[in-house]
Amino acid sequence: MCSRCFRDLSSEIPVRLPDQREYCAACCASMATDSFEMETGEPFVKWIAKHPKLVMRYQPMEMSVRRLGFVFPLGAAMGGVAAAFYGAVQYRQAGFPPLYLAAYCWGLIALVAAVFLVLKNENRPGAKALKMAASFLAFALPVAGIAGVWKFGRPCAVIMTGVVSIVLFGALAVRGLMAYLRAHDFELVLENGIFQLVHGKRTETFSADDIERACVVRPGTVGATEGALGFKDGRMLTLDTCLSDLHALGVVMDLRFRDDFPPGPEDLAKVRRDKLRKIRGLAD
Numbered sequence: 001m002c003s004r005c006f007r008d009l010s011s012e013i014p015v016r017l018p019d020q021r022e023y024c025a026a027c028c029a030s031m032a033t034d035s036f037e038m039e040t041g042e043p044f045v046k047w048i049a050k051h052p053k054l055v056m057r058y059q060p061m062e063m064s065v066r067r068l069g070f071v072f073p074l075g076a077a078m079g080g081v082a083a084a085f086y087g088a089v090q091y092r093q094a095g096f097p098p099l100y101l102a103a104y105c106w107g108l109i110a111l112v113a114a115v116f117l118v119l120k121n122e123n124r125p126g127a128k129a130l131k132m133a134a135s136f137l138a139f140a141l142p143v144a145g146i147a148g149v150w151k152f153g154r155p156c157a158v159i160m161t162g163v164v165s166i167v168l169f170g171a172l173a174v175r176g177l178m179a180y181l182r183a184h185d186f187e188l189v190l191e192n193g194i195f196q197l198v199h200g201k202r203t204e205t206f207s208a209d210d211i212e213r214a215c216v217v218r219p220g221t222v223g224a225t226e227g228a229l230g231f232k233d234g235r236m237l238t239l240d241t242c243l244s245d246l247h248a249l250g251v252v253m254d255l256r257f258r259d260d261f262p263p264g265p266e267d268l269a270k271v272r273r274d275k276l277r278k279i280r281g282l283a284d
Helices: 025-031 034-040 044-050 060-093 098-120 127-152 154-183 246-257 265-283
Strands: 054-057 186-191 194-199 202-207 211-215 226-231 236-240
Touching: 025 044, 025 246, 034 044, 034 246, 044 246, 054 246, 060 098, 060 154, 098 127, 098 154, 127 154, 211 246, 226 246
Parallel strands: none
Antiparallel strands: 054 186, 186 194, 194 202, 211 226, 226 236
């Protein structure tokens, strides 16, 4: 019996999906839109027969993009370090007071430490004081830098340029590193109704029946970067749109949870004809 339309399948071969449910070919073909065949080169029924196991992992090109998203800003931040060091050397050679330079460097170190502690202890006692200290340093250091440029000239300008590069590209490098680590060694497998999640050293197994809602966003969807699987216990597993086999997982989840079928080619053609009639009616 088809798990969606509840039609008897004794007279046809049922389509068995990786979540252990059986459907008729008509329901599968109706739920899988034309974009699925455009991406895979095969209708969903034929494709899923060759792939009884769905493996969602980040593709090599996506990993290369994320790696570059960390390496390039890191290189630019290191260039900022070199510029700041060169400016500090010029500052000392010019005979300017070392106290200002030392105080500015210690202020930068204190700001980085304060931000780190705020992020680590956001909900703990004393977090408000750390936020105030970080806010004060974030306001005072640029003012002190501008005053140094006005008083000591070019060496402080080079130092400030380096510091700005370190802060800007360092933040981008941290963001890129977090995105890369999130994608590294990630794999989600669906086979025989069981999901197996592997993310680094973490391994977890759960049943497809533990999921009560799903929003699987297809690759290339405008305005969306990730979907999610919602569990009965309230947990949620986010899925980026760049995972492999995500288009097939979307069809499997839609057959489970979606009440209506997506519009077919005839429905879309009818919508276009209706819109054209309205436009012509307005034009007349």
